[in-house]
C-alpha cells in the first residue's frame with residue numbers, strides 16, 4: 001500500500017535530519033522530493049536547513065513545479081527534480097545533497113566509474129558526472145537529462161550529488177552509498193590506487209541483479225573502454241580490465257570533462273604501462 005501523505009511528510013523530515021547529521025548538507029543546502037500521487041509532489045521548502053524541518057513546512061506542487069499548497073516556496077532546485085520524474089516514471093523520490101567527499105570528486109572532475117566494490121557495481125553500476133550548470137537555472141535539468149535514464153545516482157560537476165529511488169529511503173541510501181564509495185576510493189588512491197575487478201567479474205555481478213531483484217535502470221556497457229561519456233545515456237560505463245590480474249591501468253580522466261586531451265596517470269599506472277611496452281618489445 002502506498003504510504004499516506006502524513007507518513008511521507010514525516011519521512012522527508014527524517015531524511016533531511018539524516019542528511020544534515022551526516023554532514024551531507026551544510027546550512028540550507030540540499031533538497032528532497034517524493035511523489036504523493038500521479039500528479040502531485042511533496043517538496044522541501046527553499047531557505048530552510050534540512051536538519052531542522054517539520055512536517056508542516058513541506059510544499060505540495062504539480063508536476064510542472066506549480067505550488068498547490070504550502071506556506072513556503074518550493075526548493076529552487078525543483079526543476080532538476082521535475083526532470084527526473086519526467087524521464088523516469090517509475091521513480092518515486094529524489095534526493096540532492098553536497099556530501100563532501102563525493103562532491104570533491106565532482107569538483108575535481110573525476111567520475112566514480114571504476115569497478116572497485118562488488119556491491120556498488122551490482123547496485124549503482126557507475127556514478128557519472130553531469131556537466132556543470134548554474135544551480136537553479138534550466139541548465140541543470142538539461143545536464144542531468146543526459147545521465148538520468150541509465151543511472152540512479154550521479155555527481156553534479158562543481159556542485160554535489162543527485163540520487164533517485166522507487167521510494168524515499170532507497171533514494172537516500174543511494175546518497176549514503178555514493179559518499180561511502182567516494183570515501184573508500186579516495187583513501188585507496190592515497191594508498192597507491194584501486195585494484196580493479198575484472199570485466200568477467202563485472203559481468204557476474206551484473207548477473208546478480210536479477211537474482212537479488214535489483215532493478216537497475218540500464219545494463220553495464222559491454223566495452224566501456226571503447227564507450228565515451230556521450231554514449232552512457234543508455235548504459236553504465238564501468239571501468240574494468242579484461243585480464244583478471246587486478247590491473248590499475250585506468251587513465252585518470254580528470255581533465256577530459258573540460259575538453260582537453262591531457263591524460264593523467266598515477267606513478268604506478270605509468271610504471272605498469274612502461275613495463276607492458278618493454279615486455280611487448282621482447
Ligand SMILES: [Zn+2]
Pocket residue numbers: 029030096097098135159160
Ligand atoms: Zn545543491
